[in-house]
Amino acid sequence: MSDLFLAEDRKKLEPIRKGYGRGLLEAGKRWDNVVALCADLTESTQMHLFAEAFPKRYVEVGVAEQNLVTVGSGLAAMGKIPFVSSYAAFSPGRNWEQIRTTICLNDQPVKIIGSHAGLYTGADGATHQMLEDIALMRVLPNMVVIAPGDSVEAQKATLAMASDKRPNYMRVAREATPIITTDKTPFEIGKAYVFREGSDVTLISTGTMTYPALEAAELLEKDGVSAEVVHVPTIKPLDGATIIKSVEKTKHVVTVEEAQIIGGLGGAVAELLGENLPTHMTRVGMKDRFGESGKPDELLKHFGLSSAHIAMAVHHLMLDHANHKH
Amino acid sequence: MSKEQKGRSIHELEKIANDIRLDLVKMLEQAGSGHSAGPLGLADIFTALYFNLLKHDPDNPDWPERDILVLSNGHCVPIRYATMAQAGYFDKIELKTLREFGSRLQGHPERKKLPGMETTSGPLGSGLSQAAGMALGLRMDNAQHRWVYVVLSDGEQDEGNTWEAAMLASKYKLNNIIAITDRNNIQIDGPTESVMPLENLRDKWEAFGWHVIEIDGNNIEAVIDACNMAKAIVEKPVMIIAHTIPGKGVSFMEYDFHWHGMPPNHEQAVKALKELRTLGGKIRSEHE
Structure with a gap:
């Protein structure tokens, strides 16, 4: 999609959280009322850039995630835009x-950043691989849920959050993932973007899984299947119009996420289509299980989230659908 | 304090507290559910706050120069509603809508429903941390002339969140917070000391780096003095442990934890109102 100015190759890697760190620093420069709070994880949540630049607007609450968000609420009541960060397993996991x-x-308008979300947390294991954060945040009225696809998008999302009046949650990953967008790629809260056009199936992906979804689309092309990839950086509010428009064309849907499919993006898309456009679909993601220690690529393979698995899921779906028709 | 509230005598304030208790009993009876003991016990503290201590304007609840009052134990909100009505935030007739469908007076307080309600509360243990955030925000804006008052229950200090906030306020020397613990020794399941002992509560707060003042929380003058003293303590946040009598003013409710979460029925309300009007039989009621 030329008007989306996507990266020409996807060889450069960077942890998504780094984009958050840069975005927060920039937000701090642009708006005096942006403040930041952390629960003893300043550098790993990438808040050190802000903390060094604006020490008086930075609050270290210690290992106390309940306090993290409630102190944030109090600051917001006094007109501040607080960014509160910890690992997603603890915030919003514990609070x-x-x-x-x-x-x-x-x-x-508190901005909750859950770092180290998903299987990309890797070696730390199941306790720290937060897979339920999307579901937990998505059910809350007023809450916006964002999962950027790379560090460049995370930086834009952070700035967008700083000027959004609602409570926001953003999940970011620990390990480096490919950069798939550029500075020119548009980002708006509440919008989904067609990153690749196709006609046989719609891959709907969020966060770190948009890269493997794009890879899967290339694998599928070799098999003669034309896959459209819709990147959904905002899971709530969900951009129903863009999704429905694509699905009306392809009539097949595979959702892809690095989170529990129950209540996650898969759940959200199933709800949307169930009510508006019942469609054969498969949800690729964590299927009611916990993760375990390992390298991210090992884990993605083990739990069926690699690009090859996504392509396989498409083949199964289309075969099943064809069989149903007979 | 707003202009018209200056210079009230303690006697006048006590009369106001009694009027507020009368309204409380009526509204709780009307609602048919809600908490009686805590709000009655807090009437003197709320009178001191709204009619002497707080800088506020009932005609302009969002006045940018106002002091902040956070009610952490949201279930005691009937006392705040009754006091706000008495202070002129809204007509007293609205008190009858407590807990009714469509009412601004929700069962637990909601900021978005009622102007002047600084925050939404009910689930316990998160008021002090919100107050700490507010105090930090005011400090960042060099607006420490605005005070952040926060009222906590004793039972809610079972919650760890309270102590997380205690540490933070102490770390940042938040001397613009004045916290008041309603030490009435009851919670839903019984006396605090049998449900989950809090004592030695004073030692706990002091160990967390707070300056502690202990007072009779049903003595309006003591409440005012303690809060004014708190403003002069600059090195530490201040916790006022206000010993109150749950159900204060209604003899059959006093000290009885069963009245924590129960409203009076009609007969009990009539009896309670008579007691309050006669100041416990000390004077003849004009309403008999």
Whole structure:
């Protein structure tokens, strides 16, 4: 898609969280009321850039995630735009009720960043590989849920969040992933983007899984299957119009995410299509299981999330659909 | 304090607190659900806050120069509603809608429903940390002349979130917070010391780096003095442990944890109102 200015190759790697760190620093420069809070993970959540530039606007709360978000709520009540970061397993993993009451129901524009989300957390194992964050945040009224596809998009998403009036959640990954967009690629909260056009199947992906989805589309092309790839960096509010438009054309859907399919992107798309355009679909993602230690690529293979697995899921879906027709 | 609230005598404030208790009993009876003991016990503290201590403007609840009051134990919100109505935030007739469908007076307070309600609360243990965030925000803006008052229950100090906030406020020397613990010694399942002992509560707060003042929380003058003293403590945040009598003013509710989460029925309300009007039989009621 030439108007999306995607990267010409996808050889450059960078952790998505680094884009958040740069975006936060930039947001701090642009807006005086942007403040940041961390729970003893300043550098690994990439907040050190902001902390060094704006020490008076930086609050270290210690290992206390319930306090992290509620202090954030109080700062927002005084007109600040607080970015609060920890690992996703702890925030929003541990402090969901505080987020629900003091941020969502209370409607304060706190920006919650869950770093080290998904299998890309790798060696740390199941305790730290947060796979339920999308589901947890998606059910909350007022909450916006964002999962950028690379570090460049994460930087833009961070700036967009800083000027969004709602509570926001953004998940970012630990290990380096390919950069698939450029500075010119558009990003708007609530918009999905067709990263590749196709006619036989729609791959709907979010976060780190858009890269393998694009790879899968290339594999499928060799097999004579034309796959459209819709990148969904905002899971809530979901860009139903873009998704439905694509699915009306392809009539087959495979969702791809590095999170639980129950309540995740797969759940969200199934809800959308179930009510508006019932379609044969397969959800690729974590299927009601926990992760384990390993390198990210080992884990993606083990749990059926590699590009080859995605391509296989498409073949199975299309075969099943063809059989149903007879 | 707003202009018209200056210079009220303690006697006048006590009269106001009694009026607020009368409204409380009526609204709880009308609602048919809600908490009686805590709000009655807090009437003197809320009177001191709204009619002497707080810088606020009932006609302009969002006044940028106002002091902030956070109610952490949201279930005690009937006392805040009754006091706000008494102070002129809204007509007292609205108190009758407590907990009703469509009412601004939700069962637990919601910022978005009622102007002047600084935050949404109910789930316990998160008020002090929000107050700490507010105090930090005011400090960042060099607006420390605005005070952040926060009222906590004693039972909610079972929650770890409270102590996370205690550490943070102490670390950042948040001397623009004035916290008040409603030490009424009851919670839903019984006396605090049998449900989950809090004592020695004073030692706990001091160990967390707070300056502690202990007072009779049903003595309006003591509440005012303690808060004013708190403003002069610059090195530490201040926790006022206000010993209150749950159900204060209604003899059959006093000290009884069963009244924590229960409203009076009609008969009990009549009896309670009579007691309050006669100040426990000390004077003849004009309403008999």
